[in-house]
Amino acid sequence: MMEHLPDKLPKLTKNQNLVMGVLSKVDHPMSAYAILDSLKGNGLRAPLQVYRALERLEMLGLVHRIECMNAFVACRHDATKDDSMVAFIICNSCGDVKEVSDNSVEVGLHNVTKKAGFILQKPTIELQGLCRSCR
Amino acid sequence: MMEHLPDKLPKLTKNQNLVMGVLSKVDHPMSAYAILDSLKGNGLRAPLQVYRALERLEMLGLVHRIECMNAFVACRHDATKDDSMVAFIICNSCGDVKEVSDNSVEVGLHNVTKKAGFILQKPTIELQGLCRSCR
DNA sequence: TTATAAATGTTATAATATTACATTTAGACT
DNA sequence: AGTCTAAATGTAATATTATAACATTTATAA
Numbered sequence: 179m180m181e182h183l184p185d186k187l188p189k190l191t192k193n194q195n196l197v198m199g200v201l202s203k204v205d206h207p208m209s210a211y212a213i214l215d216s217l218k219g220n221g222l223r224a225p226l227q228v229y230r231a232l233e234r235l236e237m238l239g240l241v242h243r244i245e246c247m248n249a250f251v252a253c254r255h256d257a258t259k260d261d262s263m264v265a266f267i268i269c270n271s272c273g274d275v276k277e278v279s280d281n282s283v284e285v286g287l288h289n290v291t292k293k294a295g296f297i298l299q300k301p302t303i304e305l306q307g308l309c310r311s312c313r
Numbered sequence: 314m315m316e317h318l319p320d321k322l323p324k325l326t327k328n329q330n331l332v333m334g335v336l337s338k339v340d341h342p343m344s345a346y347a348i349l350d351s352l353k354g355n356g357l358r359a360p361l362q363v364y365r366a367l368e369r370l371e372m373l374g375l376v377h378r379i380e381c382m383n384a385f386v387a388c389r390h391d392a393t394k395d396d397s398m399v400a401f402i403i404c405n406s407c408g409d410v411k412e413v414s415d416n417s418v419e420v421g422l423h424n425v426t427k428k429a430g431f432i433l434q435k436p437t438i439e440l441q442g443l444c445r446s447c448r
Numbered sequence: 449t450t451a452t453a454a455a456t457g458t459t460a461t462a463a464t465a466t467t468a469c470a471t472t473t474a475g476a477c478t
Numbered sequence: 479a480g481t482c483t484a485a486a487t488g489t490a491a492t493a494t495t496a497t498a499a500c501a502t503t504t505a506t507a508a
Binding site for chain 2: 245246265267269270276278280282283284285286287289290291293294295296297298299300301302303304305306307308309310313
Binding site: 229 | 465474
């Protein structure tokens with residue numbers, strides 16, 4: 179709806195697949211350098227190789243960057259089918275990160291941007307606090 | 314309401330005042346190092362001096378960190394009177410950054426966090442796109 | 449005034465991200 | 479197949495952002 183993702187995913191390249199593979203296997207965000215470390219055995223040597231793959235994967239909606247952590251996480255919903263806005267709930271205690279999506283948030287942001295005459299391209303919504311088990 | 318700010322502001326220290334002074338004079342976010350540069354003439358020498366002041370000013374609600382820019386901006390509303398949630402509208406074309414606040418956003422986030430049984434401590438809402446003049 | 453917490457000053461270093469440039473690969477089109 | 483082009487890759491160097499560790503000074507309040 180607002181992030182103009184491609185309708186169909188193009189085939190991923192070698193490095194894109196490697197990076198996607200790493201992020202898919204874990205349920206938490208990883209730094210670019212942590213991804214690089216875990217791919218040293220696969221021939222990756224330089225940060226840029228990871229950053230470039232991440233950039234592309236983010237454009238495809240397969241990966242999200244968590245700004246407040248300088249880290250990256252695999253998208254957990256089918257971006258080609260459901261292009262709704264995404265927020266992240268980040269537990270300051272256990273470090274758990276969950277992707278959530280709620281229509282009323284979308285409505286709220288629509289109000290705010292409309293009021294300002296603003297065209298929204300990339301929303302960043304990161305909610306830090308205490309998750310159900312930690313509070 | 315959710316960011317537990319102090320009711321009354323304590324007196325700022327020397328470095329806190331210097332940093333606050335710089336951020337107050339401009340209307341855009343500045344990196345910690347840009348702040349440092351502009352305070353070299355005032356005796357500041359090390360990044361840490363700026364980062365420490367920023368950390369405190371952020372706790373006091375006088376400064377906000379813009380995560381997607383790794384930069385800091387002076388708060389534009391009276392944080393001791395109006396503790397409502399804050400979002401930032403960031404123009405990708407002209408670089409303009411505006412602080413906005415809207416009750417319906419707050420409602421939306423309340424819904425999302427309630428649904429997840431989550432206690433919100435620090436929301437980060439950064440909306441990148443095109444401002445009225447650039448679109 | 450003395451105990452204590454906060455703030456400061458300084459050096460070194462860690463962590464994150466990008467620039468620049470050469471080369472290779474994949475797709476689209478004769 | 480050959481040719482063109484855009485995208486992706488490989489590599490080294492460097493820029494930018496942030497923190498650790500430690501010594502010292504200042505402000506606050508008991």
